[in-house]
Amino acid sequence: LFREKDGSKISNTDNRASDYIIHSLKKMGLKISDLKNKKVFNIGTGRESRFFANKNAHVMHVDISKENVSYLKKWAKKNKKNIESVAGNIENIEIGKNKFDIIFLAGIYQHLEKPAYCLCKFINALKPKGKMYMGFYRSGEFKYFIVDAIRYILDNNNELIKLKKISKDIKIINSIIYTLGNSNDYQNSRVLDDFFVPKKHNFHPRDIIHDIKALGGKVH
Numbered sequence: 001l002f003r004e005k006d007g008s009k010i011s012n013t014d015n016r017a018s019d020y021i022i023h024s025l026k027k028m029g030l031k032i033s034d035l036k037n038k039k040v041f042n043i044g045t046g047r048e049s050r051f052f053a054n055k056n057a058h059v060m061h062v063d064i065s066k067e068n069v070s071y072l073k074k075w076a077k078k079n080k081k082n083i084e085s086v087a088g089n090i091e092n093i094e095i096g097k098n099k100f101d102i103i104f105l106a107g108i109y110q111h112l113e114k115p116a117y118c119l120c121k122f123i124n125a126l127k128p129k130g131k132m133y134m135g136f137y138r139s140g141e142f143k144y145f146i147v148d149a150i151r152y153i154l155d156n157n158n159e160l161i162k163l164k165k166i167s168k169d170i171k172i173i174n175s176i177i178y179t180l181g182n183s184n185d186y187q188n189s190r191v192l193d194d195f196f197v198p199k200k201h202n203f204h205p206r207d208i209i210h211d212i213k214a215l216g217g218k219v220h
Contacts, residue, residue: 017047020106028131028220030102038101041125043090043108046072052104053081060100061085062093090118095125103132109208110137110201116211123215131220139202147194148202154195167192 022032035055042049042061046068049061053076061083063069069087076083086093091114103122112118126132137144154166171188179185194200209219 018051021048021051021104024104024106024133024135028102028133030131035102039099039127041095041100041103041122043105046075046085048104048106049083049085050075050081052102053079053083057082057102059083060095062090062095063087064089089113090121095121097124098127099125101127101130103130105133106135108136109134110203111197111199112201113199115201115203119211120215123212123217126217132217134208136208137200137202139204141202144194144202148200150195151200167196170195 025032025035032055035052035057038052038057040049040052040057040059042052042059044061044063045065046061046063049059049072052059059082061069061072063072063085064087066087069085072083072085075081076085090112103126105122109115109118122132170191171183174188174191175181175183175185179187212219
């Protein structure tokens with residue numbers, strides 16, 4: 001939503017991403033200095049890919065949005081960073097085997113149409129000592145009960161044709177109630193993403209852990 005203003009007027013987009021990436025890397029037992037020349041796979045808007053590329057990693061990026069991919073390619077060329085960015089559904093994209101040192105998936109797994117199928121791809125694409133970060137929506141949380149209820153209502157009443165107006169109304173209401181009137185807060189984009197993204201699943205961690213172990217992975 002706020003791509004053109006990242007890092008200036010909107011001060012909590014790229015730099016907010018840096019905070020949670022650094023925190024996640026610590027949980028993975030990795031230091032920032034460890035990223036140099038590492039091969040990293042990432043799915044998402046491109047913010048995380050920019051972080052890894054700025055730390056001298058070699059990044060392969062995938063996103064379903066052609067616009068995000070186009071913007072990231074322009075950024076990489078302008079800043080002379082090593083990023084290969086591909087637009088499309090990860091289910092239909094070949095990412096190789098034993099290829100990546102790091103796979104970083106924050107808020108991605110729950111939006112994949114066939115998560116288990118993609119998990120096989122991710123595990124196979126990791127090098128033998130590679131590490132993967134997975135952030136996903138957890139089942140049993142009340143906020144996701146609300147989100148799923150709204151998604152169900154929208155889907156069953158053909159309200160998606162009014163997406164533009166609904167999105168605007170939700171953004172205004174959310175900013176008044178939760179973000180002190182700041183409509184450019186990143187939490188607004190998170191709400192809209194949950195309501196209107198094509199797929200949204202909820203998982204119990206034990207199920208993800210089971211699948212990872214079944215595929216020969218270990219949980220850190």
